[in-house]
Amino acid sequence: MIRTRSLTKDFVVSRTQTVHAVRGISLEIEPGELVAVLGPNGAGKTTTMRMLTTLIPPTSGTATVAGHDVVAEPAEVRRQIGYVGQGNGAGHTQRVRDELYSQGVIYGLDRRAARQRCDELLEALDLKELTARKVSDLSGGQRRRLDVAMGLVHAPSLLFLDEPSTGLDPQNRANLWEHILAMRTAYDMTIVLTTHYLDEADSMAERVVIVDHGEVIADDTAETLKANLAGDRIVVTTTEDAAHRLAQLASQLPGARDLVTDGAAARVEARVSDGPGALPELMRAAEQSGVRITTAQVHRPTLDDVFLTLTGRSLREAGSDQSTAAPDSAPRKDAA
Amino acid sequence: MSTASAPAPAPAPAPSPARTRKTLPRPAQRNLLRDTGIVMMRELRPVLRDPFSLVFGMIQPLVFLALFGPLLVGSLGGQAGGTIGGNVWQWFVPAILVMTALFGTSATGSNLLFEFQTGAHERMLVTPLSRPSLLIGRSLKEMVPLAGQAVIIIAVMMPFGFRLYPAGALAGLAMLAVFGIGLGSFSYALAIAVRKQEWMFWVVQQTLIFPLMILSGMLLPLETGPGWMRVAAGFNPLAYVVDAERALFEGELVSSTVALGWVAALATAAVGLTVGIRAMIRSGN
Ligand SMILES: Nc1ncnc2c1ncn2[C@@H]1O[C@H](COP(=O)(O)OP(=O)(O)OP(=O)(O)O)[C@@H](O)[C@H]1O
Ligand SMILES: [Mg+2]
Numbered sequence: 001m002i003r004t005r006s007l008t009k010d011f012v013v014s015r016t017q018t019v020h021a022v023r024g025i026s027l028e029i030e031p032g033e034l035v036a037v038l039g040p041n042g043a044g045k046t047t048t049m050r051m052l053t054t055l056i057p058p059t060s061g062t063a064t065v066a067g068h069d070v071v072a073e074p075a076e077v078r079r080q081i082g083y084v085g086q087g088n089g090a091g092h093t094q095r096v097r098d099e100l101y102s103q104g105v106i107y108g109l110d111r112r113a114a115r116q117r118c119d120e121l122l123e124a125l126d127l128k129e130l131t132a133r134k135v136s137d138l139s140g141g142q143r144r145r146l147d148v149a150m151g152l153v154h155a156p157s158l159l160f161l162d163e164p165s166t167g168l169d170p171q172n173r174a175n176l177w178e179h180i181l182a183m184r185t186a187y188d189m190t191i192v193l194t195t196h197y198l199d200e201a202d203s204m205a206e207r208v209v210i211v212d213h214g215e216v217i218a219d220d221t222a223e224t225l226k227a228n229l230a231g232d233r234i235v236v237t238t239t240e241d242a243a244h245r246l247a248q249l250a251s252q253l254p255g256a257r258d259l260v261t262d263g264a265a266a267r268v269e270a271r272v273s274d275g276p277g278a279l280p281e282l283m284r285a286a287e288q289s290g291v292r293i294t295t296a297q298v299h300r301p302t303l304d305d306v307f308l309t310l311t312g313r314s315l316r317e318a319g320s321d322q323s324t325a326a327p328d329s330a331p332r333k334d335a336a
Numbered sequence: 337m338s339t340a341s342a343p344a345p346a347p348a349p350a351p352s353p354a355r356t357r358k359t360l361p362r363p364a365q366r367n368l369l370r371d372t373g374i375v376m377m378r379e380l381r382p383v384l385r386d387p388f389s390l391v392f393g394m395i396q397p398l399v400f401l402a403l404f405g406p407l408l409v410g411s412l413g414g415q416a417g418g419t420i421g422g423n424v425w426q427w428f429v430p431a432i433l434v435m436t437a438l439f440g441t442s443a444t445g446s447n448l449l450f451e452f453q454t455g456a457h458e459r460m461l462v463t464p465l466s467r468p469s470l471l472i473g474r475s476l477k478e479m480v481p482l483a484g485q486a487v488i489i490i491a492v493m494m495p496f497g498f499r500l501y502p503a504g505a506l507a508g509l510a511m512l513a514v515f516g517i518g519l520g521s522f523s524y525a526l527a528i529a530v531r532k533q534e535w536m537f538w539v540v541q542q543t544l545i546f547p548l549m550i551l552s553g554m555l556l557p558l559e560t561g562p563g564w565m566r567v568a569a570g571f572n573p574l575a576y577v578v579d580a581e582r583a584l585f586e587g588e589l590v591s592s593t594v595a596l597g598w599v600a601a602l603a604t605a606a607v608g609l610t611v612g613i614r615a616m617i618r619s620g621n
Contacts, residue, residue, distance in 0.1 A: 053462050055620045075464065083462040087455020093382040093447075102378040106463045108366075150459070 001158055001190045002029040002052065007061035008214075009047050021047040023214035024061065029192065031157075034184065036205035037194045038303060040315055044214040045194040046086050049160050052192075053083045066158050082156035086163050089147045092136040096127060099135060100149055107154035114153075121149040124179045126172065140167045148176060152183055161193035165200060173197075177204060198303040198315065210307060217310050222303060229309045230301030231255065232275025236282065237267045242291045249285045253278045266294075275300065368472075371465045375473025383481055394485050397436045398492065401428070404555065425498040430508060430581040431554045433486050437512050438549060438574070440485075441478050441520040442541055445527030448474070452531045452619075461620050471616040472609065475520040479513045486512070501587030507594075508584035511601045515577050518604030521612030528615040552578045576600035 009022040022044040029035055037045050050056045052065050054074035063070045066080035090099045097118055104114030122128045125145045130138060138146065148164050164180075165173045181204070184191055195201055201208050202222045210218040210225075218225055234253075238246045247261040247268045255273030262268075272278040275298035286293050307315045383389060408424050451457040460470060486509055494500060523541070530536035549555065551565060552574040558566055569575040580597020588594060 055458060055461060057621075075466075078462055079464045081462070083459070085455050085458050085462075087453075087458060089455055089459035091378075091382075091451055091456040092454060094378075095381070095385060098378075098381045098385070102374070102381070103463075106374055106378075106460075106465055108464075 001031045001033070002027060002063070002065050002192070004052070004063040005061050007048065007051060007063055008059045009044070009051060009056065010059045021214055022051070022058075025211070025214070025216055026061075027209065027216065027219075029190065031190050032188060033207060034191045034205050035193070035207045035209060036201035037192065037209045037211055038196075038198065038201050038307070038315070039194075039211035040313075043211045045211055046162055047214075048211070049083075049085075049162050049192070049194070053081060053160055054078055080156065080158055082151045082154060082159040084147050084151035084159075084161045084164055088135075088143050089150050090135040090143065092134070094135050095131070096133050096135060096138070096146055097122065097131040100146065100153060103150040104153045107156075109154060117153050121152060124175075125149050126175060141169060141172060144168060145172060145176065148180075152180070155183060155187040156189065157187070158190045159192070161191065163194055163196065165195060165197060173200070196315075202303055208303065210303075210310065212307075212311055218306065225303065225306045226301040230305035231257075231271045231273060232278070232301060233269060233271050233299040233305070234275055234279055234282070235267065235269045235295075235297045235299065236279075236293050237265065237295045238286070239292050239294065240266050242266065243268060245289065245291050246286060246293070249289065249291070250282055252285075253282060366464060366466070368466060368469055371469030372473040372476065375465060375469050376477045379474055379477035380480060383477075390481050390484050393436075393440065393481060394488055396439070397432050397485065397489055400435070401432055401489070401493065404428070425493060425496060426586060427582060429489065429493050429498050430585040431578060432489060433508070433512060434515075434552075434574070434578050434581055435549065435554060436485050436489070437482055437516045438519065438545065440482060441475075441516040442523050442545055444474070444478055444520050445523035445525075445541075446537060448524050449527045449531060449534055449537055452527075453534075457619070467617045467619075468613045471521060471524055471612045474524060475517045475609070475612065478516055478520045482513065482516055483509060501585065504584040504587040504589055507589060508581050511577065511580060511584065511597055514598075514605045515573075515601040518601070518606070518608030521605075521608035525608070525612045525615040528619045531619070548572060548574050551575065554578050573600035573604050577604075 004025055004027045007022060007025045008020070011019040011021055013019055021042075025044075025048055037048070039045050047056070051058050052063055052070060054065075054070050054077050057071055065077045068076040068080070070077055090096075094102075100118045100121065101114050104117050105111070109117060122131055125148065127142065127145055127149065130142060130146075135143065135146065144164070144167050148161070151159060151161065151164075161180075165176055168176060177200070180191065183189060193205075206221060208218070208220065208222050208225060209216055218229065220228075234250070236246060236250070243261055243263050243266045247259060247270075250256060250268050250270045251259055253270065253272045256270050256278075258269075258271045260269040279296055279298055283293055283296065304315045307313070405425065405428055408428055448457060451460075461467075490498070490500060490505065526540055527537055530540065551558075551569045551572045553559075553569060554574070558569055558575075576596045577600050580594045580600075583591055583593045583597075
């Protein structure tokens with residue numbers, strides 16, 4: 001469905017400054033895939049999408065989208081795809097329903113089909129009460145829902161969503177996802193989306209592509225990424241004098257690495273391959289050597305841990321300079 | 337990981353390629369006419385939903401007529417020969433119509449500028465609509481409010497002694513529409529050119545519009561001005577349009593003045609559309 005080869009994009013900001021927004025992205029996306037693209041602000045996610053949707057020409061490299069080259073045959077590409085950009089797609093002077101209807105007609109639906117799709121989507125995305133409202137009078141989240149509705153109206157075989165759920169309340173986020181997934185099954189859509197909600201990428205996408213500084217730094221299922229690049233983390237505390245003995249024991253656990261011993265706090269942290277299994281084992285070993293464990297926790301990995309492992313930075317910190325970063329994304333829950 | 341605070345429903349179902357794909361009717365053959373119609377209808381809907389916006393657009397020219405008209409009657413009264421208003425209105429009303437078109441269409445680029453900011457234009461650029469239709473549809477749309485405003489201005493002025501020659505008036509409005517399409521296209525091209533420094537739009541628009549207007553003899557006759565002004569007016573397409581409109585609204589359908597007006601209007605439209613379409617094609621970057 002999508003194949004890119006060393007795609008790059010430079011923006012010439014001034015005579016002395018060039019931004020290398022995308023630095024060589026090669027991706028293959030098969031029909032039917034649901035791919036989430038993650039990365040901090042400025043990583044190049046939007047720029048990549050804008051190249052794939054024919055909005056801006058690549059500086060170098062090639063991209064074939066839905067069977068057509070984005071530079072040579074942009075019109076053919078546009079016919080096949082749908083796109084919900086990071087901004088607001090609806091014109092401010094338009095009424096909600098009018099804009100949705102126009103979008104349907106633009107994509108070649110006849111009047112009846114367009115009207116019917118409008119009704120379905122307004123209902124599904126909880127916009128029914130707002131049909132006659134002017135777009136400028138909508139709240140941010142309502143406007144976002146309208147954007148997504150417009151992206152879905154013609155059920156494209158390939159849909160790009162740039163932060164579709166940003167600004168939505170939890171109820172509406174769930175709602176949106178339910179609808180996207182239902183449509184995807186009904187119409188066999190291929191979906192590429194970006195998000196700053198790590199839990200969303202984790203639970204919804206079958207494939208997660210992590211982008212940083214314009215490059216793909218990881219590309220796999222969330223499960224594999226978490227298992228290979230992060231792993232479970234155990235945190236145990238003990239009595240003051242026993243921290244180093246405990247660390248010694250922890251280092252013998254299966255798959256133990258990244259050991260951190262904090263003598264002052266009598267705390268030991270380690271990554272292990274199987275957290276829930278390793279912890280009882282450590283406790284038994286500690287008991288046998290007379291080390292008393294005072295608290296014990298297992299942290300299951302998140303995609304943020306994956307990013308941390310890959311870059312040494314946290315996505316949540318890296319992505320905190322804009323409202324797009326979710327304060328509640330990827331909650332860590334202690335499972336011990 | 338946990339999804340304790342996440343509103344996530346059950347994990348995504350695996351793709352099911354075996355399933356028969358539902359399809360929506362696929363686009364009919366695309367053509368410029370249909371695309372232009374779609375763009376124009378989209379632009380018109382807010383106007384149709386809110387016809388009062390048209391009425392507000394009419395206030396400015398009417399205020400102008402009410403305040404400027406009597407002054408003209410006073411200062412040009414001698415030339416107007418006897419009847420108060422009579423010939424002066426005949427001279428002034430076509431000018432006000434041109435002025436309405438001038439202000440309306442030259443400002444229309446600001447709407448596009450706004451759609452650049454919000455992302456609405458970006459969305460349109462990803463649709464299969466052809467780039468020329470995005471410009472032509474928008475420019476054509478301007479004609480609808482303009483026609484409405486013209487009808488009202490004429491209707492309001494008739495009781496004051498403005499004489500209507502229907503055939504000439506229709507031809508006059510048609511010429512104005514052609515000119516307006518060109519000017520609107522220029523305005524969109526300007527908006528696209530300055531989209532990264534939006535304040536430039538009004539600076540350029542205001543800087544150009546007043547010389548254009550004054551050097552067209554629209555508000556005050558140029559015959560009494562210095563020679564260089566009359567020379568400058570010779571290069572102003574708007575001056576030819578204004579002269580032609582005055583002739584047409586006097587019922588003079590065919591004359592060299594009218595012909596020159598058509599040439600100026602058509603040339604403005606041709607150049608405007610060319611420049612505008614080129615700008616639209618590059619507007620994604
Ligand atoms: N039109 C432009 N001109 C100059 N620089 C640009 C332009 N568009 C993007 N950039 C720069 O390119 C880099 C990548 O931007 P991009 O919008 O692709 O990031 P992103 O991954 O989508 O970030 P976010 O999560 O904030 O949406 C940034 O450093 C940005 O400042
Ligand atoms: Mg972005």
